[in-house]
Amino acid sequence: xxxxxSLFLAFKYLKPKRSFLSIVTLLSLLGxxxxxxxxxxxxxxxxGFDETWRDRILSFNAHVKVQEYGGIVRQPDKxxxxxxxxxxxxxxxxxxxxxxxxxxxxxxxxxxxxxxxPEMETTVSQISAHIVEGSFSVGYEQIVVGRDLALRMGxxxxxxxxxxxxxxxxxxxxxxxPEELTVSGIFEVGMFEIDAGYVLTSLAxxxxxxxxxxxxxxxxxxxADPMSAPYVARDIRKALGPYFxxxxxxxxxxxxxxxxxxxxxxxxxxxxFITIVAAFCIAITLITLVVQKTQEIGLLKALGFSSRxxxxxxxxxxxxxxxxxxxxxxxxxxxVLKYRNELLNFISAQFRVDLLPKELYxxxxxxAHTTTSDVxxxxxxxxxxxxxxxxxxxxxxxxxxxVEALRNx
Numbered sequence: 001x002x003x004x005x006s007l008f009l010a011f012k013y014l015k016p017k018r019s020f021l022s023i024v025t026l027l028s029l030l031g032x033x034x035x036x037x038x039x040x041x042x043x044x045x046x047x048g049f050d051e052t053w054r055d056r057i058l059s060f061n062a063h064v065k066v067q068e069y070g071g072i073v074r075q076p077d078k079x080x081x082x083x084x085x086x087x088x089x090x091x092x093x094x095x096x097x098x099x100x101x102x103x104x105x106x107x108x109x110x111x112x113x114x115x116x117x118p119e120m121e122t123t124v125s126q127i128s129a130h131i132v133e134g135s136f137s138v139g140y141e142q143i144v145v146g147r148d149l150a151l152r153m154g155x156x157x158x159x160x161x162x163x164x165x166x167x168x169x170x171x172x173x174x175x176x177x178p179e180e181l182t183v184s185g186i187f188e189v190g191m192f193e194i195d196a197g198y199v200l201t202s203l204a205x206x207x208x209x210x211x212x213x214x215x216x217x218x219x220x221x222x223x224a225d226p227m228s229a230p231y232v233a234r235d236i237r238k239a240l241g242p243y244f245x246x247x248x249x250x251x252x253x254x255x256x257x258x259x260x261x262x263x264x265x266x267x268x269x270x271x272x273f274i275t276i277v278a279a280f281c282i283a284i285t286l287i288t289l290v291v292q293k294t295q296e297i298g299l300l301k302a303l304g305f306s307s308r309x310x311x312x313x314x315x316x317x318x319x320x321x322x323x324x325x326x327x328x329x330x331x332x333x334x335x336v337l338k339y340r341n342e343l344l345n346f347i348s349a350q351f352r353v354d355l356l357p358k359e360l361y362x363x364x365x366x367x368a369h370t371t372t373s374d375v376x377x378x379x380x381x382x383x384x385x386x387x388x389x390x391x392x393x394x395x396x397x398x399x400x401x402x403v404e405a406l407r408n409x
Contacts, residue, residue: 006309006312006313006316007312007316007320009313010313010314010316010317010320011320014317014321024281024284024285024288025285025321027281028278028285028321028325029321029324029325029328031275031277031278031281031325032275032279032282032321032324032325032326032328032329032382032386033325033328033329034274034278034329034332035271035272035274035275035277035278035325035382036275036325036326036328036329036332036333036379036382037329037330037332037333037336038274038333039268039271039274039333039378040329040330040334040337040370040375040378041333041336041337042264042267042268043264043268043370043371043374044333044368044369044370044371044374045337045366045367045368046260046263046264046267047264047368047370047371047374048368049260049367050257050260051367051369052367053191053256053257053260054226054257056189056190056191056194057191057194057249057253058126058226058249059126059127059129059130059189060189060191060194060198061125061220061249062093062124062125062220062221063124063221063222063223063226063229063232063248064220064221064229064232064233064236064246064247064248064249065218065219065220065221065247065249065252066079066083066218066219066221066236066240066244066245067217067218067219067244067245067247068243068244068245069243069244069245071217072216072217073217073218073219074214074215076094076215076216076219079219079244080092080219082240083219083221083236083239083240085239086232086235086236086239087232087235088223088224088225088228089221089223089232089236090123090222090223090224091120091123091221091222092120092123092124092219092220092222093116093117093121093123093124093125093219093220094116094117094120094203094216094218094219094220095114095116095216095217095218095219095220096115096203096206096207096210096212096216096217097112097113097114097115097218098113098165098166098210098217099111099112099166100112100113100163100164100165100199100209101163101164101165102153102162102163102164102199103161103162103164103178104153104159104160104161104162105154107152107153107154109152109153111145111146111149111196111197111199112199113163113165113198113199113206113209114198114199114200114201114206115200115201115202115203115205115206115209115210115216116138116200116201116202117202117203118136118137118202123222124220124221124222125220125222127144127189127200130187130188130189131144131185131186132186132187132188133147133157133185133186134157134183134184134185134186135184135185136185136187137184137185138184138200138201138202138205139184139202140202141179141180141182141205142181142182142183142184142201142202142205143161143163143181143182143183143184143200143201143205144183144184144186144187144199144200144201145185145187145199145200146186146187146188146189146194146195146196146198147186148188148192148195148196149196149197149198149199150183150186152196155183156183157183157184157185157186158182158183159182159183160181160182161180161181162178162179162181163178163179163180163181163209165209165210165211167210167211176211179205179208179209181201181205187200221236221246229248229249230248230250233246233247233248234246275381275382275385276385278325279385279386279388279389280389282318282321282322282386282389283318283389283390283392283393286314286317286318286389286392286393287392287393287396289314289317289393290314290393297310307399310394311394311395312394313394314390314393314394315387315391315394316390317390318386318387318388318389318390318391319383319387319390321386322382322383322385322386322387323383323386325386326379326382326383329382330379337368337370340366340368341365341366344366
């Protein structure tokens with residue numbers, strides 16, 4: 001009953017006699033609302049970028065990459081047989097991969113060329129499902145290119161291009177001519193770095209380009225669960241011995257995901273100051289309220305109200321403003337996330353500016369994924385800040401002596 005009366009009095013103080021809410025209270029609620037909304041939006045978008053990049057990377061790359069020290073896996077068939085026996089491995093495929101120069105007319109680009117076994121490749125990569133033109137055909141003297149690379153070079157199905165490897169330029173004893181390959185397919189995984197930076201051909205063609213008579217550069221491995229890749233890599237190292245290294249997709253893309261996580265943490269740290277400012281606004285509002293209600297507080301204490309109950313009134317005011325502001329901010333954040341791409345297109349069209357360059361962000365739309373843990377974390381922190389904002393005013397109100405408070409009555 002004591003707590004409920006403090007809450008009742010808190011609501012009475014929140015609602016002025018002549019209006020529904022005071023301007024100062026509205027501004028405080030607006031600060032909390034914007035702080036929560038911005039935090040929810042930013043964290044959700046960062047989660048979306050993380051998941052989208054991860055899915056697109058894994059649609060092209062395998063979960064684990066095995067290499068032999070020295071650069072060449074000399075007995076790939078033996079290694080493939082051993083890898084198939086490792087628990088958790090669901091697919092294996094050999095690969096020859098390296099930087100090449102490709103030329104079509106006067107246009108020259110430097111993508112990574114990957115020589116593959118088309119049948120085994122389907123067990124470790126989803127690239128065959130991302131063919132948008134032509135077919136996933138990598139027979140001898142055929143090549144499959146990314147869409148963005150094809151657009152850069154003006155390539156179409158059936159076009160021919162010349163492929164040079166670094167060996168074409170470093171050999172002193174002989175002149176190596178480039179390979180002439182025919183574009184048989186165009187793929188698009190939706191990630192600019194891959195669509196503009198990779199081409200695929202057969203193992204036989206890649207051997208001729210790289211001048212590798214036997215062996216492969218690496219073995220690509222698919223696991224049952226991408227997140228279990230580190231454990232599978234550990235078992236692979238034990239099975240193959242010390243002359244092999246097994247690197248997971250997490251290791252190979254650690255800079256990207258580390259940078260993304262660091263950016264997410266920094267954005268959270270910086271944007272939380274919006275809610276801290278809002279909490280200070282609430283504290284100032286409550287201090288002003290204590291001054292305005294000095295005589296009423298003195299009267300309540302004279303009637304027998306304890307200091308704890310007086311403190312409860314102002315703590316409840318801060319908590320109520322926090323709850324209302326957090327609820328409004330959560331609703332606003334989820335609404336903006338729902339229509340994020342429509343808002344992006346509207347702003348881009350109105351101001352004629354590209355807010356999401358594909359070359360920079362490797363995406364054409366804003367991804368987002370709202371997690372329960374992020375929502376709970378943001379709401380909990382904001383509610384704590386808002387409640388604590390009433391602590392100093394509540395303590396000041398509780399210290400008022402009835403005689404001093406009623407002296408000006």
